[in-house]
Amino acid sequence: MKYNFGDIEKKWQKYWKDKKTFKVEIDHSKAKFYVLDMFPYPSGSGLHVGHPEGYTATDIVSRYKKMKGLNVLHPMGWDSFGLPTENFAIKTGTHPHDITEKNIQIFKRQMQSLGFAYDWDREIATSHVDYYKWTQWIFTKLYNKGLAYEDEVYVNWCPELKIVLANEEVVNGKSELGGHPVIRKPMKQWMLKITEYAERLLTDLDELDWPENIKEMQRNWIGRSEGASVIFKIKGFDEVIEVFTTRPDTLFGATYMVLSPEHKLSAEIATKQYKQAVDNYIENASRKSDLERTDLSKEKTGVFTGTYAINPVNNQEIPIWVADYVLISYGTGAIMAVPGHDQRDWEFAKEYDLEIIEVLKGGDIEKEAFEGDGIHVNSGFINDLGKEDAIAKMTSWLEERKLGKREVNYKLRDWVFSRQRYWGEPFPVLKYEDGSVRCLDEDELPVTLPEVDKYEPSGTGESPLANIDSWLYLTDPKTGKKAKRETNTMPQWAGSCWYYLRFCDAANDKEPWSKAAEKYWMPVDLYIGGVEHAVLHLLYARFWHKVLYDLDFVTTKEPFKKLINQGLILGEDGEKMSKSRGNVINPDRVVEAYGADSLRLYEMFMGPLDKVKPWSENGVKGVFSFLNRVYKFFASLKNIHDDEEDIEILKILHQSIKKVEQDIENLRFNTAISQMMVFTNTCMKKGRVNKSTAQTFIKILSPFAPHLCEELWELYGHKESISKELYPEYNKKYLIEDTFEYPVSFNGKLRFRVELPLDMENAEIEKTVLEHKSAEKWLAGKQVKKVIIIKNKIINVVIA
């Protein structure tokens, strides 16, 4: 009676595959449940033990919900466009497509070896043309809605590699690949107007069942702030400078202005005397990355332009400076500086000896800026007001005179949506000789990626596509005009922005998804994935979803109802797993040594799903030994009888049904497993259980250890998969006790226990306890002040 997990697991994996056990279709007679994993990027190194953590959790929920009678959608696919593959292609001269397909096969084999209940008929890959056709289709929708535009923006340009890098490819101001310096450079890029959705992306967070910290991260990222815009005239120029401030009440304290080096007026308004210095400063700033500029935050630098602005509130002339502590990407790229009440301005003013005026009482502006609340002084018509009132009054004052207005600003910036790379979705866009642009129509899609000889970016910073003349140039069949294709491709986020919708209707070749499928399956009821996607992926996907909602392609405002982030699994040494540390655990090896069911069970038993936890080989052995015991006990038919079940077993069985059910609902898999261990221990002590008990237990264990349970189920004579069974219901009558062993404490200290009927009157309980012979010792010479009786919990005697 050996637990031969290797054979058992292979057998059932083949069974599920052949019978398509987990294939799912729309079924209006049943309620649906959509459980989704963040689909992986199929890297060359295969699955690591972090992947199966989230996948096992969703798999358990999916199998459980199915047994609860729900129609469960549980799909898997591949986020298969991406830079690592392309870099590998450059290095080896292999086609990225071939690398991708190979990696997908590895990932898929590994996943199937873990017995996940995916409907593999819905498998998708973002790099397949039947998928990215629809990514392009969504782009055309964004474009036609006016949410996609081309603009000259600052990007991370690496002169050494001659490529533009995504922000995440820049580490400490250097390229992740090779460590070459990166500068900020303006380049024409496709942009998506995510900022237009900032307010909704923010407010709709409230209704989501997401971890609070993720919501908070998104809120911070969106960074809403209320304030006012103020217009300053420039002495000797027709132009004006508009600034955004959250503290219009401090306008009387504005003693200078600062433009960011990239501000269009910076060079323009410099007087002859200062022109050279300003130009030098701007030139210098352009060489720095954002990171360098912010890193050197200790020492603020800047130059005077020689020009003055007029403070609208008192007509004072105030000097205009250019300094890189003001960022072009936030607000208007210009500020009014109030050194008395803004620490950054204060530091700058001290450095360059600029005037500091106190306009709010409460601090000591000699020592530092005072950013708190207080009574206004030196502030004309808002003197004596507090902060809030002063802001309101000043804002109205500005609005009446058309010198400014109430305004809300967001930290969120429009999304740089193009990459100068080969391995991504081509833009469905044509450019004509006259500079005009046409976004293709649906019947012209897809724009497929052409074959290329070399995957290196062209030296000009364009993608390799710029070198394929046969693809690049064409006569537009719709207009007859000569045209050139867009050579940029979309970033990796594009494909992952809508894959959850494609899963609803993955084989549809007429449309990205049918309305009926979307209406039935959406929204995603449970979404599990890594916290590293807290902001970008989840924000981008929400943004696209809202656009699709506005265009009536989807029926829910938000795509992901409930979100959980699985916690990182550390190496045995408590450090992050990495090749260089040599502490990486390969799931294949674990499966080989202990089986997939043990790996699944261990990953869930380690601790709470969302916490960081270290790996432990002995821990795996522990759950492996549990599964061995389960197999040995329940597969030994001599232990299984047909008599009436023992009441003690029935009690713990029904407790277990209830506990495991509740724990799965709350994603507390570790305690569910512990309960099943307790149950098994009890059965083994008892030595025998009846068949009904055994079958019930196998059912509740089956979402966790599906292979083992299918095997036992078959052993008990069943022909159908256990996954088709209904989840057992617990019977309350076995959970109700009629006595309780009360802990009796005196002044909060536990002294002894006494078993009493639960229906006993309080007065009687009190009498019994006080007369109990163990109580004598504690009552001697003391006076009983009160007896507190909490039914089913505790008795506390208060004595003095």
Next chain:
RNA sequence: GCCCGGGUGGCGGAACUGGUAGACGCGCUGGACUUAAAAUCCAGUGGCCAUUUAUGGCUGUGCGGGUUCAAGUCCCGCUCCGGGUACCA
């Protein structure tokens, strides 16, 4: 700096809306089986102190206060660790 998490045995972790701290697992100790080891099974296991024993007591959830009959759990003040973020005007 700011914003989130989190400090419970030798270790991973349990403890529902305040009500028996340490479930379950690992490790360790002792025992059984074995020529022996591994595997398996049985028993014990927070610390300290008493006792001849089956026992009894003290103490204990990062630190210091507080609320309460009762605090790992609530409140106030610290401290340490982890994650995110960074001149956002």
